[in-house]
Amino acid sequence: MASLALPPQAATNARLVSASQNPHNITVNNIAANRQWRVARYPESGEAVSRDLFSWTTDAVPDPAEGEFLVRTVCLALGPAQRGYLAEATQDAFLQPVAIGDVMRGRGVGRIIKSRHPDYPDGAIFVGSLGWQDYSLQQPRGKEFVYSTRLVTEPIAPLSGELGTLGQAGATAYFGLREAGQVQANDHVLVSAAAGGLGSCAGQIARALGASNVVGIAGGPEKCLWLIDELGFNAAIDYQSQDVGERLRALFPHGIDVFFDSVGGDLLNTALGHLAMHARVAVAGFIATDYDPQAAEGPLNYRNLVSKRASMQGFVFFDYWDRYAEAAAQLRDWHRRGLLRSTEHIGEGLEQMPDALAGLFTGANRGVSICRVSPDE
Amino acid sequence: MASLALPPQAATNARLVSASQNPHNITVNNIAANRQWRVARYPESGEAVSRDLFSWTTDAVPDPAEGEFLVRTVCLALGPAQRGYLAEATQDAFLQPVAIGDVMRGRGVGRIIKSRHPDYPDGAIFVGSLGWQDYSLQQPRGKEFVYSTRLVTEPIAPLSGELGTLGQAGATAYFGLREAGQVQANDHVLVSAAAGGLGSCAGQIARALGASNVVGIAGGPEKCLWLIDELGFNAAIDYQSQDVGERLRALFPHGIDVFFDSVGGDLLNTALGHLAMHARVAVAGFIATDYDPQAAEGPLNYRNLVSKRASMQGFVFFDYWDRYAEAAAQLRDWHRRGLLRSTEHIGEGLEQMPDALAGLFTGANRGVSICRVSPDE
Numbered sequence: 001m002a003s004l005a006l007p008p009q010a011a012t013n014a015r016l017v018s019a020s021q022n023p024h025n026i027t028v029n030n031i032a033a034n035r036q037w038r039v040a041r042y043p044e045s046g047e048a049v050s051r052d053l054f055s056w057t058t059d060a061v062p063d064p065a066e067g068e069f070l071v072r073t074v075c076l077a078l079g080p081a082q083r084g085y086l087a088e089a090t091q092d093a094f095l096q097p098v099a100i101g102d103v104m105r106g107r108g109v110g111r112i113i114k115s116r117h118p119d120y121p122d123g124a125i126f127v128g129s130l131g132w133q134d135y136s137l138q139q140p141r142g143k144e145f146v147y148s149t150r151l152v153t154e155p156i157a158p159l160s161g162e163l164g165t166l167g168q169a170g171a172t173a174y175f176g177l178r179e180a181g182q183v184q185a186n187d188h189v190l191v192s193a194a195a196g197g198l199g200s201c202a203g204q205i206a207r208a209l210g211a212s213n214v215v216g217i218a219g220g221p222e223k224c225l226w227l228i229d230e231l232g233f234n235a236a237i238d239y240q241s242q243d244v245g246e247r248l249r250a251l252f253p254h255g256i257d258v259f260f261d262s263v264g265g266d267l268l269n270t271a272l273g274h275l276a277m278h279a280r281v282a283v284a285g286f287i288a289t290d291y292d293p294q295a296a297e298g299p300l301n302y303r304n305l306v307s308k309r310a311s312m313q314g315f316v317f318f319d320y321w322d323r324y325a326e327a328a329a330q331l332r333d334w335h336r337r338g339l340l341r342s343t344e345h346i347g348e349g350l351e352q353m354p355d356a357l358a359g360l361f362t363g364a365n366r367g368v369s370i371c372r373v374s375p376d377e
Numbered sequence: 378m379a380s381l382a383l384p385p386q387a388a389t390n391a392r393l394v395s396a397s398q399n400p401h402n403i404t405v406n407n408i409a410a411n412r413q414w415r416v417a418r419y420p421e422s423g424e425a426v427s428r429d430l431f432s433w434t435t436d437a438v439p440d441p442a443e444g445e446f447l448v449r450t451v452c453l454a455l456g457p458a459q460r461g462y463l464a465e466a467t468q469d470a471f472l473q474p475v476a477i478g479d480v481m482r483g484r485g486v487g488r489i490i491k492s493r494h495p496d497y498p499d500g501a502i503f504v505g506s507l508g509w510q511d512y513s514l515q516q517p518r519g520k521e522f523v524y525s526t527r528l529v530t531e532p533i534a535p536l537s538g539e540l541g542t543l544g545q546a547g548a549t550a551y552f553g554l555r556e557a558g559q560v561q562a563n564d565h566v567l568v569s570a571a572a573g574g575l576g577s578c579a580g581q582i583a584r585a586l587g588a589s590n591v592v593g594i595a596g597g598p599e600k601c602l603w604l605i606d607e608l609g610f611n612a613a614i615d616y617q618s619q620d621v622g623e624r625l626r627a628l629f630p631h632g633i634d635v636f637f638d639s640v641g642g643d644l645l646n647t648a649l650g651h652l653a654m655h656a657r658v659a660v661a662g663f664i665a666t667d668y669d670p671q672a673a674e675g676p677l678n679y680r681n682l683v684s685k686r687a688s689m690q691g692f693v694f695f696d697y698w699d700r701y702a703e704a705a706a707q708l709r710d711w712h713r714r715g716l717l718r719s720t721e722h723i724g725e726g727l728e729q730m731p732d733a734l735a736g737l738f739t740g741a742n743r744g745v746s747i748c749r750v751s752p753d754e
Contacts, residue, residue, distance in 0.1 A: 094684030269675060283682050298646060298675030305660050305691030307471030312689045314682030 034059045037104045037132035037353055042086045042097075049083055049358040054104060054132075056351075061135045068137050069115035073130045074376055075346075076108040077163040078356050078369040079197065080262075080287050096146070104132040104353070105146065108373070109162040112138075125152035127162055132353050134373065143321030150324060156332075159376045164344040165201050166335055169368040171327035172284075172317040173201035177209060177260060179320065180282035180313040185210030187257035188276065190248070192216075192267055194233065195223035196360075197368035198284055200343040202260045203233050205331075208339040211258070215251050217244065217267065219363050226366060231341060239267065248274040255279065255308070264288045265297075272301035279310035287361070343367030410435045414481045414509035414730055419463045419474075426460055426735040431481060431509075433728075438512045445514050446492035450507045451753055452723075453485040454540040455733050455746040456574065457639075457664050473523070481509040481730070482523065485750070486539040489515075502529035504539055509730050511750065520698030527701060533709075536753045541721040542578050543712055546745040548704035549661075549694040550578035554586060554637060556697065557659035557690040562587030564634035565653065567625070569593075569644055571610065572600035573737070574745035575661055577720040579637045580610050582708075585716040588635070592628050594621065594644065596740050603743060608718060616644065625651040632656065632685070641665045642674075649678035656687040664738070720744030 040055040064070050084095040085105050098105050108130035115122050117139065128149035130136045141149045156162050163169065176198075177183045189206040193199040194216025206214045216227040217237045224236035237247045244267065248256070255276025261268055264286025272281070289297075304310065320327070334340035345367040347356045352371065359365045417432040441447045461472040462482050475482050485507035492499050494516065505526035507513045518526045533539050540546065553575075554560045566583040570576040571593025583591045593604040594614045601613035614624040621644065625633070632653025638645055641663025649658070666674075682689065697704070711717035722744040724733045729748065736742045 094681075264680065283679075285683060286680050289677070289680070298677035298679055300666070300675035302660075302675055302679060302689065303641065303663050303666070304471075305689055306662060306693060307691070309691055309693055309696060311691070312679065312682055314684070314686055314688070316683060316686055319686055 032061055034061045034133055034135045035350055036134075037350070039086060039098045039100055039102055039104055041100060042088065049086075049354065049361060051354040053086060054354050062137050064114055064116045064137055066116050068139050069112050069117050069120045069126075071110040071126050071128070071130060071136050071138050072113045073108050073110045073134055073136065073350075073373040075110075075160045075163055076106045076130065076132065076350075076353065076371045076373060077168065078106070078353075078360060078371065080285060080360050082106060082357055083361070105129060106132050106353070107146070107163070107168070109152070109159045109167075110136075111376075120151060125155045125159065125162070126150075127152060127168070132350065134350065143318050145316065145318045148318050148321045150321075157376065160344055160346055160370045160372060161342065163370050164368045165204075165340060165342045166331045167328070168317070169197050170201045170205065170331045170340070171320070171324060173198050173205050173260070174327045174331065175317060175320040175323070176282045176284050176315050177202060177205055177258070180315040181206075181258040181260055181280050183209045183211055183258050186212045188213040188215075188252055188254065189258045189260065190215050190217070190252070190256045190271060191233075191260045192263040192271070193287065194218045194227055194236065195366040196262065197343070198262055199260070200227075200231060200367050201340075202284075203227065204231050204340050205334070206258070206260070207232055208334045213251070215248075217263075223366055231343070232339075245270050245273065252276070258282065260284065262287055264299075269297075269299040269301045272299050272304050275304055275308040275310045277308050277310075279308050281310065281312040283312055283314040345369050347371045349373070409438055411438045411510055411512045412727055413511075414727070416463060416475045416477055416479055416481055418477060419465065426463075426731065426738060428731040430463060431731050439514050441491055441493045441514055443493050445516050446489045446494050446497045446503075448487040448503050448505070448507060448513050448515050449490045450485050450487045450511055450513065450727075450750040452487075452537045452540055453483045453507065453509065453727075453730065453748045453750060454545065455483070455730075455737060455748065457662060457737050459483060459734055460738070482506060483509050483730070484523070484540070484545070486529070486536045486544075487513075488753075497528060502532045502536065502539070503527075504529060504545070509727065511727065520695050522693065522695045525695050525698045527698075534753065537721055537723055537747045537749060538719065540747050541745045542581075542717060542719040543708045544705070545694070546574050547578045547582065547708045547717070548697070548701060550575055550582050550637070551704045551708065552694060552697040552700070553659045553661050553692050554579060554582055554635070557692040558583075558635040558637055558657050560586045560588055560635050563589045565590040565592075565629055565631065566635045566637065567592050567594070567629070567633045567648060568610075568637045569640040569648070570664065571595045571604055571613065572743040573639065574720070575639055576637070577604075577608060577744050578717075579661075580604065581608050581717050582711070583635070583637070584609055585711045590628070592625075594640075600743055608720070609716075622647050622650065629653070635659065637661065639664055641676075646674075646676040646678045649676050649681050652681055652685040652687045654685050654687075656685050658687065658689040660689055660691040722746050724748045726750070 036057050038055045085098045089097050109127050112124045129147050141147045189211040191199045191203045194203050195218040203214050203216050213234050215235045216233045219240045224238045227233040227236045235251050256274050257276050259271050259281045262285040265288030345365050350373045356371050413434050415432045462475040466474050486504045489501045506524050518524045566588040568576045568580045572595040580591050580593050590611050592612045593610045595601050596617045601615045604610040604613045612628050633651050634653050636648050636658045639662040642665030722742050727750045
């Protein structure tokens with residue numbers, strides 16, 4: 001394993017060191033060290049994600065007990081839901097918080113380097129909740145939310161692909177469109193946050209599933225052009241400079257059959273005003289209102305669900321965990337046939353994880369955001 | 378036909394007379410007159426329904442042309458959607474307005490008294506859009522919204538039943554629960570506006586379909602007791618005096634599986650905070666926000682659709698018109714077995730139609746609101 005970036009303090013005795021104290025360009029080659037990002041504090045209401053929320057620490061690499069195995073992190077996925085881990089637990093909380101001082105939770109792909117489980121041999125590729133760290137102890141888990149695991153029998157090369165368009169991100173969009181969205185051939189499909197990780201998969205997959213008109217909403221002309229020129233969207237709406245309602249009217253003269261939405265807020269409300277009969281809204285998330293206490297208004301246009309005999313259906317990828325192989329095979333087939341292009345945006349180094357997470361909320365990134373922590377082999 | 382209430386002015390030459398000028402307790406026996414309520418003006422924003430919106434007129438009884446038949450109105454149904462006819466047409470309007478000066482639209486059951494259509498013989502019972510009047514010319518129609526018609530082969534006695542719990546109101550609740558709500562045995566079901574026409578059917582039908590816990594929301598202790606004592610609801614919530622959220626927490630410790638909602642607004646938002654996994658919200662309407670410009674806030678808790686993998690599905694009865702016989706047979710069977718009690722609230726006389734409509738919005742009525750216009754025979 002190359003390029004372990006260890007702040008010198010961490011290598012000695014400091015177990016909790018503020019990230020801002022640590023220049024992260026210092027690397028030492030020390031396989032015995034497990035670098036970790038721990039949660040230092042939760043953000044205030046409305047505070048953006050930043051390094052200040054995390055602490056950079058090191059620990060010894062742990063040893064697996066019977067039934068466990070040690071995984072070296074190769075790549076970590078980034079998703080807006082991770083912001084939700086950084087909050088006090090509430091009774092009805094959907095996302096389990098990560099306790100202050102604990103290693104930040106994150107899904108990733110890694111290599112098993114020391115196994116005490118007969119079904120998970122040394123050298124095998126594993127996807128699960130690895131955390132923001134170099135090494136983690138793992139055990140098999142079912143489709144329990146966040147913790148679900150799988151052994152990868154035919155790995156995508158590079159391994160970042162297991163988290164990307166042909167892997168988990170693509171599979172999420174696939175099941176959301178198929179199950180919640182019930183996409184049919186010739187449907188007219190709208191995708192919000194279309195230049196994001198999930199959206200960039202959803203638009204392409206909707207086309208591959210036979211939708212005749214796929215429109216993406218994104219911020220700025222570069223992203224909009226990218227959707228059309230590179231990803232095969234039929235059209236794009238720049239919410240920063242265009243009137244979304246007017247554009248929807250023009251681009252969906254017969255209404256939206258399927259809306260794949262990760263944004264919520266005003267955008268959802270506007271789109272609900274342009275549904276076709278029997279439309280389906282697949283609700284993947286609501287980044288617009290998630291962490292903005294000012295944006296706390298619901299979509300009054302939900303009332304169009306009656307006039308349009310339409311549905312809104314929330315979905316969570318893990319519910320389809322048992323069917324992962326179906327999605328993976330389909331995604332790879334589309335990829336081979338040129339219908340699905342990888343959109344991974346890969347950052348380098350565990351050190352930049354907080355910045356990468358922050359980038360999901362500033363619109364800095366496009367495509368599926370992944371961080372490479374160590375080489376594939 | 379007995380007891381035609383004709384204001385004396387109307388019997389002479391006045392074709393459009395303000396209702397407030399007409400004492401409606403004067404009756405004359407004049408079969409040649411067709412009494413009608415016409416729309417005089419649309420309500421202002423936020424204005425309640427009242428007699429002032431209508432004009433009482435008389436016209437000659439029309440003669441059917443080839444392919445038409447003349448129907449004598451026996452009973453008229455009342456529903457909150459009728460308020461929606463009293464508005465200027467908008468591009469995306471769900472409900473077609475009734476033009477100023479036209480006879481008010483309303484569904485009803487009647488008897489064919491003069492037919493020029495071979496399939497609709499004299500004496501047969503007919504359900505369709507009869508309008509607020511004594512007589513109407515009709516022709517068969519498919520399942521087009523509002524105008525759909527059916528010939529009644531095995532009429533319920535009295536004929537008001539065709540519009541009530543065992544007829545159209547019950548069938549609406551039946552399809553809403555079955556199709557949009559996907560009610561399963563042992564489900565825990567919440568019904569809003571439960572003492573209303575649709576709600577009083579929905580709660581009973583949910584029980585008949587095997588739901589193990591059916592809770593109704595209604596205004597005031599009398600209605601709440603009525604739900605429990607007479608209609609077999611397991612519990613009721615008095616939204617006027619109780620904290621709905623607290624009561625939902627107590628009555629649905631494992632969450633709401635199906636919410637049959639005609640109210641919307643704050644109530645919907647609160648209920649969305651108490652969904653069980655894979656819950657279904659059957660959206661029948663939204664009387665709370667329909668005509669109140671102040672209540673224009675959407676349900677922010679729609680976001681729970683994701684954490685609960687839940688759905689909201691709008692439905693309109695007319696979509697299931699082709700399956701009416703299925704519902705009718707099932708409803709009658711439940712009725713025979715004591716599982717479904719008729720809840721019709723029957724007003725007497727065409728004259729009181731505006732008051733009956735207004736009563737839907739003031740909570741004055743309970744059960745399915747129907748007006749008897751003439752005797753069955």
